[in-house]
Amino acid sequence: MNLNDFRKLRVGQGYDVHQLVTGRPLVLAGVQIPSEKGLLGHSDADALLHAITDAVLGACGLGDIGRHFSDTDAQYAGADSALLLQATLEKCAVAGFELINVDSTVICQSPKLAAHMPAMHRRLAEICGLPTDSVNIKAKTNEKLGYLGRAEAIEAQAVVLMIQTGVSDA
Ligand SMILES: Nc1ccn([C@@H]2O[C@H](COP(=O)(O)O)[C@@H](O)[C@H]2O)c(=O)n1
Numbered sequence: 001m002n003l004n005d006f007r008k009l010r011v012g013q014g015y016d017v018h019q020l021v022t023g024r025p026l027v028l029a030g031v032q033i034p035s036e037k038g039l040l041g042h043s044d045a046d047a048l049l050h051a052i053t054d055a056v057l058g059a060c061g062l063g064d065i066g067r068h069f070s071d072t073d074a075q076y077a078g079a080d081s082a083l084l085l086q087a088t089l090e091k092c093a094v095a096g097f098e099l100i101n102v103d104s105t106v107i108c109q110s111p112k113l114a115a116h117m118p119a120m121h122r123r124l125a126e127i128c129g130l131p132t133d134s135v136n137i138k139a140k141t142n143e144k145l146g147y148l149g150r151a152e153a154i155e156a157q158a159v160v161l162m163i164q165t166g167v168s169d170a
């Protein structure tokens with residue numbers, strides 16, 4: 001890689017939090033996880049995919065998820081957030097950006113995610129169109145502190161690296 005290649009790299013950061021309530025499925029990384037409670041939201045409330053979507057949009061300078069998929073638009077009621085992330089990646093491709101890798105953290109006091117992590121990891125790679133070694137998901141409790149520690153919500157954070165394609169080195 002020369003200096004001009006590095007100038008094509010773009011980093012993006014994303015964050016999301018959704019409340020845990022009874023009567024909703026828990027969906028993280030596009031995978032339904034057995035749980036007494038699920039995340040509340042206009043869509044399927046997949047906080048991890050929302051954080052990644054925001055990170056992708058941030059890297060491309062394209063705003064945030066709510067600007068592209070409004071939470072007052074009926075067409076996104078109950079939406080599959082995997083489709084929202086894929087639509088976002090398509091918009092970014094049109095703007096000349098390609099995803100290189102994703103790292104993320106889910107702050108989830110309960111349930112434990114370890115048993116579901118292989119499926120979440122596989123599905124995230126599939127949604128992103130990346131090899132599995134280019135995506136990563138980490139899980140943390142909040143050590144029982146605050147609203148996350150009381151399992152009233154689940155938070156997600158994400159960082160992505162993207163490259164601007166079709167840009168001449170000149
Ligand atoms: N919902 C969760 C949270 C954590 N894990 C796993 O446990 C490890 C230790 O978590 P701490 O918050 O106590 O540091 C963590 O590294 C994860 O592997 C989990 O599976 N599900």
Ligand SMILES: C[C@@]1(CO)OP(=O)(O)OP(=O)(O)OC[C@H]1O
Pocket residue numbers: 016040041042043044045046050065066067069070071072076077079
């Ligand atoms: C995904 C969208 C759109 O359905 O709604 P929510 O599921 O409520 O999620 P949020 O992260 O609050 O905001 C992004 C939204 O516009």
